[in-house]
Amino acid sequence: MAKKETLFLTRTEALEAICRDFRQYDPQIMLFCQIIRLISGGDIVAKREGQKNGAWISLPGRGNMRWMDGVEMVEYLCESLESDLSVSLVASICARVFQTRASVTMDSATGQEGINIETGIEDFVCRQCGQCCSTLDYQREVIEEDVELWQELGRKDILRWVGVFTGESDKKSYKIWMTPGTTELAEGCPFLKRISSENRSVCLIQDVKPGICRQYPSSRKHAVMTGCPGFKRDL
Ligand code: SF4
Numbered sequence: 001m002a003k004k005e006t007l008f009l010t011r012t013e014a015l016e017a018i019c020r021d022f023r024q025y026d027p028q029i030m031l032f033c034q035i036i037r038l039i040s041g042g043d044i045v046a047k048r049e050g051q052k053n054g055a056w057i058s059l060p061g062r063g064n065m066r067w068m069d070g071v072e073m074v075e076y077l078c079e080s081l082e083s084d085l086s087v088s089l090v091a092s093i094c095a096r097v098f099q100t101r102a103s104v105t106m107d108s109a110t111g112q113e114g115i116n117i118e119t120g121i122e123d124f125v126c127r128q129c130g131q132c133c134s135t136l137d138y139q140r141e142v143i144e145e146d147v148e149l150w151q152e153l154g155r156k157d158i159l160r161w162v163g164v165f166t167g168e169s170d171k172k173s174y175k176i177w178m179t180p181g182t183t184e185l186a187e188g189c190p191f192l193k194r195i196s197s198e199n200r201s202v203c204l205i206q207d208v209k210p211g212i213c214r215q216y217p218s219s220r221k222h223a224v225m226t227g228c229p230g231f232k233r234d235l
């Protein structure tokens with residue numbers, strides 16, 4: 001059996017990661033209701049209403065239930081997470097939020113208590129469906145290191161698709177992929193090749209593709225939330 005890859009987060013890092021997750025996607029109302037119940041020990045009731053973007057919440061000592069929309073729920077939860085939650089409760093929240101296993105542990109190097117989160121990356125197999133390349137917003141994510149690498153390798157074939165912009169203090173920023181000789185974004189990635197006979201798509205610059213592409217998906221949850229079918233096994 002493949003060794004489980006884990007990520008160690010301190011309690012503070014885990015709470016930051018949870019709030020980042022809450023803000024990164026469309027409001028995850030069902031998850032928010034579960035977390036509200038969990039952190040209040042069942043004292044706060046959160047009820048969904050159909051598929052609506054929000055929930056009815058009964059806050060202690062506030063009389064009737066009140067409606068919170070998804071954005072309010074995110075802010076309410078992130079504020080509540082700042083209270084004095086135990087590490088084991090934070091681990092339980094991590095397990096639900098990141099859809100993986102999480103447990104309390106001690107960092108062997110520092111002796112600090114924290115949370116081990118299974119990344120699940122050993123279960124990931126790219127299906128070469130090309131979904132990420134055609135639908136994700138990677139266009140503003142190219143970074144200087146990507147561009148420097150292509151320059152070092154003399155990859156003019158890639159660089160001609162990179163838009164270079166000079167801002168204040170001559171600071172450069174980059175955008176991919178721009179139709180060469182124009183200021184227009186290309187329609188899709190020019191390095192994505194569909195092989196219809198094999199029902200798969202390949203990246204023509206696989207070895208030197210931008211960091212944003214190399215890092216996708218960053219987790220099982222990220223894959224699930226953005227439509228990547230690369231994690232086939234359920235927990
Ligand atoms: S969506 Fe996932 S499985 Fe499909 S090409 Fe991208 S990384 Fe691979």
Ligand code: SF4
Pocket residue numbers: 132133134138189190191192193202203204205206209210213
């Ligand atoms: S560079 Fe490669 S991995 Fe990135 S979007 Fe294009 S085809 Fe996909």
